[in-house]
Amino acid sequence: MSEDQAARAREMADAIYRAESRRVFATLVRLLGDFDLAEEALHDAFRAALEQWPRDGVPANPRAWLVSAGRFKAINGIRRRARFVAIEDVAEQVDAVADDTPPWDGEGIEDDRLRLVFTCCHPALPPDAQVALTLREVCGLTTEEIAQAFLSAAPTLAQRIVRAKAKIRDARIPYQVPTPAELPQRLDSVLRVVYLVFNEGYSASSGQSVTRLDLSGEAIRLGRLLVELLPEPEAIGLLALMLLQESRRAARTSPAGELVLLADQDRSLWNRDQITAGSALVERALASRRFGPYTLQAAIAAVHAEAASADATDWGQIVGLYDVLLRADPSPVVELNRAVAVAMRDGPAAGLVLIDAILARGDLQDYHLAHAAQADLCRRLGRTVQARAAYERAIALTRQEPERRFLERRLSELSD
């Protein structure tokens, strides 16, 4: 093989690593029954590819080649360790790996990725471990990248992942797609992890550091993978919701890093491709008639996205969607959002009555956005004293710097 071909083979191995390593990994976990063994086998397989492909050429099915090579290396590794452990144990381990695995035919690789997602998001694992494990094993991020994205220490995160893997092994958390009976609850857990990752990226996007990993982008990739593998209505709804929220990213903050409210955003900055894709997904999820909270939130986001200006927003439709959402997934936060929509449709006084009632009930007392919404409606009604008190409560409760600055600006603009 010429130098040129060899260089091309190396390049291809790199490209295949980027595109396929997680799929190969997912299959190796199934074949080897162990995350760490699979990770090691994956690296051995790619090392072998980098040696052999430039010399012998790239195989016809590189993915199958890598899976076979990884499995072979793992069995050899177990045999090699035989020198240090009792020989029966090794025989058993090799049998376990070699036996119940029919020759790999390339089928079911998508199922393996889905197995991996469901195992990483198993509700028997602590929620923060589900998030870390999913980013590590499904998205292939390094522990350092994940730690940086969540502003936590790498050793803490590494330990979380090690503990989660130990529980998977010890409690025998299975590597399988849940049965239809288990699916709704298990899918909830997966969607929650994806949305958590998205929100971490979304609310941190105004943060200080520009080197922080794009978690929202990772979450959207995960969402796409889910919709491709398991097109359940709520998976589609969640992807739609993420795309529609992400479409406003450029307009959400001013060049100076200040927060810009939906009504004041420059809509020409909204990402049209994401809106089109998101709205189409909303339609698809709604058409299933088995949709839930994610789809409804996406539908609300779509109504906003489709309005040419803040004034042209169809608030009647938004209130209606909140009504349905409140029935599907009752929560004080949804009630608060509905109250704001009512204020837009029927005027500030109508919305304020609802917000006052929520706060009087004792709900959302510690939620800065409830006080901020109350303050805003009071301001619009000219009730300056009440508005000032509510802004002050909101400022005391907010923990995000741009939000605090925004509220202080509003407070200082109040006439005396």
Add this chain to the structure above:
Amino acid sequence: MKFLCLICAEKVMEQMPEADAEKHFEEYREFTKEIRRSGHFIGCNRLLPPRAATTVRVRQGKASTTDGPYAETKEQLGGYYVIEARDLDEAIQVASRIPGAWIGCVEVRPIAEDE
């Protein structure tokens, strides 16, 4: 693989009104029959209330005995099942049918496979 299902609740059968206790016991009989049939059953026992418990410790060769369970919690250990299950999902599926899970909760613990 074997799993221990520890049944915890604020009330054990002795503390229920008689009709409730009888009904609850009947539900257990039915559940036990089912998992015997399905092959998950290995063993089970109902425990007498914590007031009948004694805790024993040995320190420096000296045994000390105290009244009551080793942990003071509102939820009490009321009984257990030992089951055979392929993996955690199957164990959860069986545990979720234990009548005590509807009023209290069930801790599912893998049993170590020591020689």
